[in-house]
Amino acid sequence: xxxxxxxxxxxxxxxxxxxxxxxxxxxxxxxxxxxxxxxxxxxxxxxxxxxxxxxxxxxxxxxxxxxxxxxxxxxxxxxxxxxxxxxxxxxxxxxxxxxxxxxxxxxxxxxxxxxxxxxxxxxxxxxxxxxxxxxxxxxxxxxxxxxxxxxxxxxxxxxxxxxxxxxxxxxxxxxxxxxxxxxxxxxxxxxxxxxxxxxxxxxxxxxxxxxxxxxxxxxxxxxxxxxxxxxxxxxxxxxxxxxxxxxxxxxxxxxxxxxxxxxxxxxxxxx
Ligand SMILES: [Zn+2]
Numbered sequence: 181x182x183x184x185x186x187x188x189x190x191x192x193x194x195x196x197x198x199x200x201x202x203x204x205x206x207x208x209x210x211x212x213x214x215x216x217x218x219x220x221x222x223x224x225x226x227x228x229x230x231x232x233x234x235x236x237x238x239x240x241x242x243x244x245x246x247x248x249x250x251x252x253x254x255x256x257x258x259x260x261x262x263x264x265x266x267x268x269x270x271x272x273x274x275x276x277x278x279x280x281x282x283x284x285x286x287x288x289x290x291x292x293x294x295x296x297x298x299x300x301x302x303x304x305x306x307x308x309x310x311x312x313x314x315x316x317x318x319x320x321x322x323x324x325x326x327x328x329x330x331x332x333x334x335x336x337x338x339x340x341x342x343x344x345x346x347x348x349x350x351x352x353x354x355x356x357x358x359x360x361x362x363x364x365x366x367x368x369x370x371x372x373x374x375x376x377x378x379x380x381x382x383x384x385x386x387x388x389x390x391x392x393x394x395x396x397x398x399x400x401x402x403x404x405x406x407x408x409x410x411x412x413x414x415x416x417x418x419x420x421x422x423x424x425x426x427x428x429x430x431x432x433x434x435x436x437x438x439x440x441x442x443x444x445x446x447x448x449x450x451x
Pocket of ligand 1: 428447
């Protein structure tokens, strides 16, 4: 699932490719992909993209002060730019055609289709946007804000980091990386965190996310972002591999549909 660093880079890549380009046609290939009916997708025709922004895990494509296409890529959504004649496949959810014979397509592989597209006059009409928590790379995300959040609830540290209503944009992979950097157990109750621990968790959140953006940007070069680049992560999907800090084997916890990767020595006192 694309998370904040992936989406930041995707946003930049899209900005450089689609801004100021006029839309000749727009159609949904899978009816269920559209979560709104009015304004219709036809409203986009003849308009040009004037902005691409991100809020939490949503990408917001602006076509005017009162017309926005809002996309949540969920688990497997991807954007591609291709020639308009390229064959439409079952994975194609949305096709936006430019007059020069190029398409921006929204692709979702796999049998379960989760990608959500909204056409709205105001992005705040998409319920996940007004309810989104603080942006962790904004000045509003301070130790004090995190501390207030943590002390107001009794939940595990990973749960807090991935709660979109608390902090926006972090998913399972980056939550694991942040907790590893903070040397904190993923199942630590956040209401028990000391001042020092809150500071460590805050700083790790900011550092891990900003370093990841830099790393992905340096790898992406000139290509349109097509897949989550995750091989530089230290614990994510590294079960059984040595911890880069202490050499102990990275462990995993499976719970419901999520997996959590952590170092038992660095983060959990050997547990
Ligand atoms: Zn370790």
